[in-house]
Amino acid sequence: MNDEIILQAQDLIKHFPTGASRLLQRPTQVVQAVDGVSFSLRRGTTLAIVGESGCGKSTLARLLARLIEPTSGSVILNGTNITSASPKQMLRMRRDIQVVFQDPYACLNPRHSIGQSIGTPIRIQKTMNRSDERHRVFELMELVGLSHEHYNRFPHEFSGGQRQRAGIARALALQPKVIVADEPVSALDVSIQAQILNLLEKLQTELELSYVFIAHDLSVVRHIADEVAVMYLGKIVEIGSPKAVYGAPAHPYTQALMSAVPVPNPQAAANRKRIILVGDVPSPIDPPSGCRFRTRCPRAQDLCALEEPALIDRGHGHPVACHFPD
Amino acid sequence: MTEPLLSVRDLHVNFGTSEGDVQAVRGVSFDIGKGETLAIVGESGSGKSVTASAIMRLNFGADVRVSGSALLEGQDILAMSEEDVRLKRGRDIAMIFQDPLTALNPFYTVGHQIAEAYAIHHPGTSKKELRDLALDSLTKVGIPEPLKRVNQYPHEFSGGMRQRIVIAMALINRPKLLIADEPTTALDVTVQAQILELISAMQEEHGSAVLLITHDLGVVAEVTKRVLVMYAGRLVEVASVEDVFHSPTHPYTRGLLNSVKSLDSERHSHLEPIPGTPPSLIDLPSGCPFHSRCQYAASLNGQCSSEVPELKAVGNSLSACHMPTAELSSLLRSMQ
Numbered sequence: 001m002n003d004e005i006i007l008q009a010q011d012l013i014k015h016f017p018t019g020a021s022r023l024l025q026r027p028t029q030v031v032q033a034v035d036g037v038s039f040s041l042r043r044g045t046t047l048a049i050v051g052e053s054g055c056g057k058s059t060l061a062r063l064l065a066r067l068i069e070p071t072s073g074s075v076i077l078n079g080t081n082i083t084s085a086s087p088k089q090m091l092r093m094r095r096d097i098q099v100v101f102q103d104p105y106a107c108l109n110p111r112h113s114i115g116q117s118i119g120t121p122i123r124i125q126k127t128m129n130r131s132d133e134r135h136r137v138f139e140l141m142e143l144v145g146l147s148h149e150h151y152n153r154f155p156h157e158f159s160g161g162q163r164q165r166a167g168i169a170r171a172l173a174l175q176p177k178v179i180v181a182d183e184p185v186s187a188l189d190v191s192i193q194a195q196i197l198n199l200l201e202k203l204q205t206e207l208e209l210s211y212v213f214i215a216h217d218l219s220v221v222r223h224i225a226d227e228v229a230v231m232y233l234g235k236i237v238e239i240g241s242p243k244a245v246y247g248a249p250a251h252p253y254t255q256a257l258m259s260a261v262p263v264p265n266p267q268a269a270a271n272r273k274r275i276i277l278v279g280d281v282p283s284p285i286d287p288p289s290g291c292r293f294r295t296r297c298p299r300a301q302d303l304c305a306l307e308e309p310a311l312i313d314r315g316h317g318h319p320v321a322c323h324f325p326d
Numbered sequence: 327m328t329e330p331l332l333s334v335r336d337l338h339v340n341f342g343t344s345e346g347d348v349q350a351v352r353g354v355s356f357d358i359g360k361g362e363t364l365a366i367v368g369e370s371g372s373g374k375s376v377t378a379s380a381i382m383r384l385n386f387g388a389d390v391r392v393s394g395s396a397l398l399e400g401q402d403i404l405a406m407s408e409e410d411v412r413l414k415r416g417r418d419i420a421m422i423f424q425d426p427l428t429a430l431n432p433f434y435t436v437g438h439q440i441a442e443a444y445a446i447h448h449p450g451t452s453k454k455e456l457r458d459l460a461l462d463s464l465t466k467v468g469i470p471e472p473l474k475r476v477n478q479y480p481h482e483f484s485g486g487m488r489q490r491i492v493i494a495m496a497l498i499n500r501p502k503l504l505i506a507d508e509p510t511t512a513l514d515v516t517v518q519a520q521i522l523e524l525i526s527a528m529q530e531e532h533g534s535a536v537l538l539i540t541h542d543l544g545v546v547a548e549v550t551k552r553v554l555v556m557y558a559g560r561l562v563e564v565a566s567v568e569d570v571f572h573s574p575t576h577p578y579t580r581g582l583l584n585s586v587k588s589l590d591s592e593r594h595s596h597l598e599p600i601p602g603t604p605p606s607l608i609d610l611p612s613g614c615p616f617h618s619r620c621q622y623a624a625s626l627n628g629q630c631s632s633e634v635p636e637l638k639a640v641g642n643s644l645s646a647c648h649m650p651t652a653e654l655s656s657l658l659r660s661m662q
Contacts, residue, residue, distance in 0.1 A: 052514035053485075159603045160370075189369035189541065194585035194599035201596075216514065219544075219586070223597070260519035262544025264586050266567045269547045276523060277516045279470075280484045 005076075006210045007041040007064070007097070007178050012073035014059050018285065031284050033059040035234035036073075041178070046204070046211040048221040051231035052257075054281055057214045060231070061182040064212060065099045066090060078177060095125060098171040102183035104163035108155040114166050115141075115151035121173040140169040144199060161192035168199065172207070182214045197224060218261050222246055230254045233284055233292040236311055240318025250316045250325040253293045291323065299324045330357035331535050332381070332503055333397040339376050342389030346608040350376040352559040353394075358503065358535050363526075365538045365546045365567075367582075368556035371604055374539045377556070378505050380404070381537075382421050383411045398503070417447045420496035424508040426488035430480040436491045437476035440464070443495045463494040467524060486517035493524060500532050507539045522549055543586050547571060555579050558605055558615035560634075565643035575645035578616045614648065622649055 015030040034056040041047045051057045062068045064075055066082055074083040082093050098121070101107040108117050119137045122128050128136060138148055144165040155163055164184060171179055184200070185193040197220065203209055215221050221228055222242050229239040230253065238251040249255045256275040263269050277296050282288055288295050294304040303323050311321040339351040351373040358364050366374045379385050381396050383403055396403045398418060403411060423429045431439060440463055441456035451459075457476070464472040467490040480488055489509065496504060506525065510518040526549060529536055538550060546553055546567065553570045555563040555578065563576040574580045581600035602619045605611050617623040617630035629648045637644040640651050 052516060161603060190543070191369060191582060191585045191600040192603070194597040195601075198597055198599060218515070256516055260515040262515075262518070262522075262542060262548045264543040264547050264571060264583070266547045266571055269544075274519060276519055280486060280517070 004043045005040045006043040006078055007212065008076040009037055009039050009060075009064065010074045010076065012037045012060065012063055012075065013071045014056075014063055014068065015071045029285050032234050032287060033284060034063060034070075035287075037231075037234075037236055038073075039229060039236070039239065041210055041212060042226075043177075043210050044204070044208050045226040046213050046224055047227045047229065048213040048215060048225035049229045049231060050215055050218055050221050050257075052216060052281065054233075054284065055231040056234040056284070057216075057231050058182055061099070061180050061212065061214045065094075065097055065180050067099070091125070095127075095174040096176050097178045097180065098174065098176040100164075100167050100171045100179060100181040100184045103187055104160065104167040105155060107167055108163060110155055113152045113154055114146070114158070117155075118166060118169045118173060121170060125174060127174065136173065137169075140172055141166075143172065143203070144169045145195075159192075160188050161195060164188060164196055165199065168196075168203070172203070175207070176209070178210045178212065180212045180214070183216065184213075185220060186215065186217060193220065200224065218246075218257065230257065233281060233287050235292060235321065237293065237321045238319070239311070240316075244316070244318045248316065250314070250318075250320040251293075251322045252297050252299050252326070255326065291321075293322075299326075329399075331360045331362075331399060332358045332537075333395075334377075334381065335395045335397075337377060337380060337394035337396065338392070339373070339380050339385060340391040341387075342391075343608070348607045349610060350559055350607060351380065354556070354559075354561055355394075356554055356561070356564065358537060360502070361529075361533050361535055362552070363529065363536045363538060363550045364552050364554065365540060365550040366554045366556055367540055367543060367546055369541055369582075369604060371558075371607060372556040373559040374541075374556050375507055378421070378507050378537065378539050382415060382419060382505060384421075413447070416443055416501075417499045418501055419503045419505065420499065420501040421505040421507065422489070422492050422496050422509050424511050426485065426492045426512070427480060429492050430488060432480055435477050435479055436464075436483070437461070440491065440495050440498060444498045447499055459498065463498050464491070467491070467494040467528075468520075469494075485513055486520060489513060489517075489521050490524065493521075493528065497528055497532060497534070501534055503537065504529070504534045505537045505539070508541070509538075510545065511540070511542070518545075525549070543571075543582065555582070558610065559607060560615060560646065561637060561644075562616065562646045563643060564637065565645075569641065569643050573641065573643075575640040575643045576616075576647050577620045577622055577649075581619075614646075 012034055013036055014034040015032050018029050018031050037060060049057045049060060063070050070083055074081050077093060077097055085093060115137050118140055119133045122133045141150060146165050185196050188196060213224055225242050228242050228245045229236045232253050238245060238254045245254060249258055256277045259275045279296055282295055290306050291304040291309050294300040309321045309323045311319045313319050314325050316325060335355045337351055337354045341348040341350060354377055368374045380392055385392060392404060437460040440460040444459055445451055445456055460476055461472050464476055469475050469487060469490055510521050513521060540546060550567055553565055553567055554561055557578050563579045570579060574583060584598040585600060600619050605615055611618055613631040613633055614635050623630040626648055635646045635648045637646045
């Protein structure tokens with residue numbers, strides 16, 4: 001395994017202003033979507049970020065690729081801070097970091113043929129002339145398992161899995177080092193999910209890619225990740241190898257999340273103890289004081305309301321943000 | 327089994343489109359006993375939701391053709407007049423849908439909508455009684471502060487709470503059959519666990535039968551005893567939940583299970599997906615609808631591409647596959 005750090009997030013914060021008062025021209029409230037996230041991604045590995053809706057994982061994905069500007073904090077790609085790069089510098093750096101989106105239908109232009117769409121990054125970056133581009137697109141289509149005759153077809157003629165293959169081919173067009181995949185398989189049927197996951201694994205080995213894989217499906221993540229970060233209300237609550245996070249989760253939220261996943265095995269399902277959390281995730285506009293999970297936590301004590309637990313190793317071999325980890 | 331609650335026979339549903347007939351359901355037959363939980367699993371386009379809505383008589387429009395029968399305690403829902411169906415719908419059979427926000431009317435309070443579901447089948451109930459009923463059912467499905475919540479609108483609730491409200495609405499008339507069409511697909515896993523728990527608690531209390539439509543094999547393993555597997559509009563396997571997971575008899579079921587990434591699976595273990603994609607329902611292949619993706623089709627001398635396989639007994643299961651029974655079971659045993 002490689003120890004070189006290819007991508008780093010440093011105390012990333014994204015607050016969206018909301019409920020703007022027209023009179024004062026000032027936002028009255030902020031949604032604390034991502035609130036102090038740091039991690040490092042090693043070259044050639046996969047970091048998975050899991051969490052439920054509203055935990056800030058998709059906002060984090062967009063911050064990493066600088067599709068939106070962070071409120072504060074920085075993203076270091078291959079040693080360079082991309083959050084402070086000028087638009088011109090950023091354009092150059094985008095060759096190294098590309099995004100695969102959840103809905104491959106929404107991210108492909110319906111009026112462009114698949115071949116045109118896959119070649120778009122090449123035309124924007126002007127890295128090749130037209131005939132080389134065409135050649136490269138054919139190469140990419142082969143790589144992701146599309147045939148040459150698909151070149152002139154349009155997105156509506158494709159199945160969901162094929163469209164996602166096209167989305168992946170486009171992300172690979174500029175030979176990036178890092179791919180941020182935001183729920184790349186959650187819109188697909190299981191039999192197709194498996195095909196796409198196998199494809200992503202194959203590409204990682206062949207092209208030495210590093211992935212940030214955003215997902216809500218814990219079983220998919222287990223399959224593909226080298227490191228797993230669990231997010232809750234804008235913060236990472238636990239991070240570690242899949243073995244540690246799945247096998248010996250220490251944070252009460254991770255434990256509840258793991259126990260809630262339906263297991264496709266009737267005997268295991270009957271024998272296992274489920275932790276059912278009460279209530280819903282609190283609003284990120286007004287998160288609880290101290291630990292953000294304390295309102296739903298079965299182990300919460302007075303300290304949890306007063307002091308925010310830091311994400312540090314508390315004797316479990318991996319960092320956990322909980323005052324009373326198990 | 328004694329007299330089944332619902333008995334569906336040879337159900338066909340066709341949708342006429344400008345590109346041709348979409349044969350969404352092609353000859354589906356099954357029974358549900360009183361109080362039983364039955365799951366239909368399948369991928370997008372397998373016909374599972376269309377089967378459910380046909381039982382509720384919700385497929386309408388000029389170009390929809392439904393044939394076959396669906397006997398609810400001996401009465402054929404598919405042959406009833408629209409007025410008679412309306413008496414059954416919501417009272418004897420209720421349905422909950424995937425997206426609770428579109429199932430609720432944004433202009434009425436949730437209390438009003440729950441009460442309406444009752445009032446339609448019980449005309450003459452007083453306003454006070456209706457309000458008490460609405461409050462009572464909100465409490466039962468676990469909505470905190472029902473006195474305040476009863477007067478709120480759907481947008482003021484979270485996704486999980488909305489699904490609870492839809493369940494309260496569906497169960498207020500104590501239906502004999504509850505059809506749940508992907509009830510937890512739009513929800514997060516921790517909320518999904520809450521809702522599945524609620525459905526089974528409610529089922530125990532009311533004694534309703536539940537027909538659960540889902541694509542999630544994990545959910546199936548958690549809540550049901552018997553499973554129907556659908557592919558391209560047909561049943562390919564009918565089995566107990568243990569048999570489906572431990573000794574699947576149809577190559578498609580097997581492929582589906584291999585595609586599922588179990589939480590116990592190892593990092594980077596190679597998944598075995600089913601090659602290709604499901605067939606178009608307008609231009610169906612001849613013979614077995616799965617033959618073009620099936621690794622065993624080649625060994626059967628073209629039977630798979632010429633003849634549609636019927637369900638036959640393999641062990642304790644029913645399986646629609648041409649492979650000889652003995653060969654199927656030995657093959658499947660070897661896979662374990």
